[in-house]
Amino acid sequence: MTIIGLTKRARKLVVAAERLMIHPRTLATTAASPPSFLTTRVLYPHSSSLNLCHSASLNFTTMNTNTTRLDTIFKQKKFLRSKVRKDLRSMDPTLRSQEDDAIQSVILEAPWFKSCKGLCAYISCSALREVDTSKVLSEILKNTDRDDHSQVSKKLYVPRVEDKNSHMRMLNISSMNDLIANTMDILEPAPVDAEGNERQDVLFADEPVDLFLLPGLAFDKSGRRLGRGGGYYDTFLIKYQELAKARNWKRPLFVALSYSLQILDENVIPMTPNDVLVDALVSSSGVIPISSAAQMVSLAAKFSLHRNIQCFVPGRTSREVKLADDIAMWLDWLI
Ligand SMILES: Nc1nc2c(c(=O)[nH]1)N(C=O)[C@@H](CNc1ccc(C(=O)N[C@@H](CCC(=O)O)C(=O)O)cc1)CN2
Numbered sequence: 001m002t003i004i005g006l007t008k009r010a011r012k013l014v015v016a017a018e019r020l021m022i023h024p025r026t027l028a029t030t031a032a033s034p035p036s037f038l039t040t041r042v043l044y045p046h047s048s049s050l051n052l053c054h055s056a057s058l059n060f061t062t063m064n065t066n067t068t069r070l071d072t073i074f075k076q077k078k079f080l081r082s083k084v085r086k087d088l089r090s091m092d093p094t095l096r097s098q099e100d101d102a103i104q105s106v107i108l109e110a111p112w113f114k115s116c117k118g119l120c121a122y123i124s125c126s127a128l129r130e131v132d133t134s135k136v137l138s139e140i141l142k143n144t145d146r147d148d149h150s151q152v153s154k155k156l157y158v159p160r161v162e163d164k165n166s167h168m169r170m171l172n173i174s175s176m177n178d179l180i181a182n183t184m185d186i187l188e189p190a191p192v193d194a195e196g197n198e199r200q201d202v203l204f205a206d207e208p209v210d211l212f213l214l215p216g217l218a219f220d221k222s223g224r225r226l227g228r229g230g231g232y233y234d235t236f237l238i239k240y241q242e243l244a245k246a247r248n249w250k251r252p253l254f255v256a257l258s259y260s261l262q263i264l265d266e267n268v269i270p271m272t273p274n275d276v277l278v279d280a281l282v283s284s285s286g287v288i289p290i291s292s293a294a295q296m297v298s299l300a301a302k303f304s305l306h307r308n309i310q311c312f313v314p315g316r317t318s319r320e321v322k323l324a325d326d327i328a329m330w331l332d333w334l335i
C-alpha cells in the first residue's frame, strides 16, 4: 500500500468516522434503509387495510401494527435463540476450547486491547456456553495487582444485574475474589467491597472506558447482535453512548466475542430500533472490523506495522519517513 493511497483511503474513513460520531450506533440512526425483514409483508400483516381506516382510528391502528410488528420480531428472535443455544450445546468441546484460546489470544494481541485504559467486560459463564473471558480477565487483573507496566494498566468494570427491567450496572473490580454467583449462576460483583466501600459504577466514573467486550448468542458481519433477551446490554450501551456524548468523550469500541457457529448470514438476525450494532467481532480466525471506527483502528495497526518496516528500508528518504510518522501520529489522534 503506498502512502498516497493510504491517505486517500484514510480521508474517506475520516468522513465516515465523522458521520459515526454524529450518530450513535443504534440501528434506527445508522442504517440508511430499514433491513429487508422490516419491510416484508410478513411484518406488515395489516398494511393493506391501513388505507381504509378512518383517520380517528389511524393512530390506534398504527400503534397496533407497530405492536404486531414488534411481537413478530421478538418471536423471530426467540426462535433464533433456541436454534443457536441448541447448536452451542452440541458444539464439540475440543473445538470450543480451541476457539476459546484463539479468541482470547487475538484479544490479548490486539492493539486496541493493549492500549485501552478502561474497559467493560463480561464474566463468561460456561453453563451458557459463552466465549471464555477468563484468560483476558486474569491478564487485566494481574496487571492491576502487580502494577507491572509491561502493558497499559486497565480499569475493569463487569456487569451486575440490578432488576428484571433491563437494569444492569458495570462495577469496578480488582480481583476475581470480588465476585459472587447470582441467581442465574453468573459471577458478579457485590455492590460494596470487603472494606464496605461502594464499588465504582462506570456511569459515575471521571474517566471514560475505551472498550466493551460483549457477550451474545449470535452476530453477523454487519454488526447485528442477538443477546439473551433481557435487553440489559442494549439499554446499557445506549446509556453509555449518551454519557460519552455529553462528556465529549470518544465513543468506546463495542467488540463482541463469537464462536464461528455464532456468526450468521447477514439479515438473518431480526432487529428492533433499540438494538445497538457492534463495531467489531472477534472470532477464532481474528478480528472482523465492521464500523468505520473499527476499520480505522485496524488500518492504523496495519500502517504502524508497515511504517516500522518502511523505516528500515534502505534508500527510504528522511522526507518519506517523516511523512509516514506524520500519518501514524494523525491516525493515533483520530482513533
Ligand atoms: N456472562 C454474562 N453476564 C451477563 C449477561 C450475559 O449475557 N452474560 N447479561 C446479558 O444480558 C446480563 C444478564 N442477563 C442474562 C439474561 C439471561 C440469562 C439466561 O440464563 N438465559 C438463558 C435462558 C433463560 C430463559 O429464557 O428462560 C439462556 O440464555 O440459556 C442470563 C443472563 C448481565 N450479565
Ligand SMILES: Nc1ncnc2c1ncn2[C@@H]1O[C@H](COP(=O)(O)OP(=O)(O)OP(=O)(O)O)[C@@H](O)[C@H]1O
Binding pocket: 070, 071, 074, 077, 165, 166, 225, 226, 227, 228, 229, 230, 231, 232, 233, 234, 235, 272, 275
Ligand atoms: N413482545 C415483546 N414486546 C415488547 N417488548 C418485548 C417483547 N419481547 C421482549 N421484549 C423486551 O424487549 C427488550 C429487549 O429485548 P431484545 O430481544 O432486544 O434483547 P437482547 O438484545 O437479546 O438482550 P441484551 O441487550 O441484553 O443482549 C427486553 O427488555 C424484553 O423484555
